[in-house]
Amino acid sequence: MSPMPAFLACLSAASAALFQPAAADPAARIVAVSGVVELPEGALAFVPPGLEAPAPLLVLLHGGGGSPKEMLGRFRDAAVRRGxxxxxxxSTGATWDMVEEIGRARRALVRTAPTARLSVDPPxxxxAFxxxxxxxxxxPGRVAIGGxxxxxxxxxxxxxxxxxLFRTLLIFSPGMAYLSGGDHAGQRLFLSHGRKDPVLSFDASRSRFVPALIAxxxxxxxxxxxxxxxxxxxVLDDAFTFWLGPADR
Incomplete structure (x- = not known):
């Protein structure tokens, strides 16, 4: 799928301040030295016990109607094994702003790129970060984003x-593939999809997304x-091996 110029312009503006230095929110409350950390705006983090610092960080984005709790539950055991x-x-709404906006535009049969809410969820x-x-x-050399x-x-x-920041991306069963502009040389991406996925198209990932990402x-x-x-x-084990190399035995 080719990136849409209007979308890219808005994305560039929306992401310009992403992950810039900022003071920690005093509302953050640590639940345990190792374990679940509750953060502002419904975000959650998990810190494995006995962690050796510095440690890799995976930013995990939930699916539509999903939650941070569900994502931690799915990835927690593997995170403990790998440190x-x-x-x-x-997300602000039931799903992430860009996905929500595109879905709304499609339902309204709008053919131009949606632009209204692309700055809501990146901040x-x-x-949370x-x-x-x-x-x-x-x-900082082992920070990845996935969803x-x-x-x-x-x-x-x-x-x-x-x-x-994100040299590695771990992408599990996507429904769309919109890339931002820029130089992606050296950026690594793991993409998995079930052949019998009844929700989002396996063929789209195989035949459209993967070739476009490589290109x-x-x-x-x-x-x-x-x-x-x-x-x-x-599949999760393969994704972590792709990112960090083989697990210590």
Missing amino acids: IILLAPK RINR HALRPFVHID FSDGATYALTVGTANPP AGLQVTFRPFDGLHEIPDD
């Missing part, structure tokens, strides 16, 4: 808007699997 800090922000991700920072020691379903679509867009300069690993709209354990 990964998880950060799961919450929320930014604030900076609220977490006082509690953890993050390895499932609508969250995968959004992670792809936000991740490609910020190549210096844009990303280093893409496509991981199809015999399954539905899900993230199987072996």
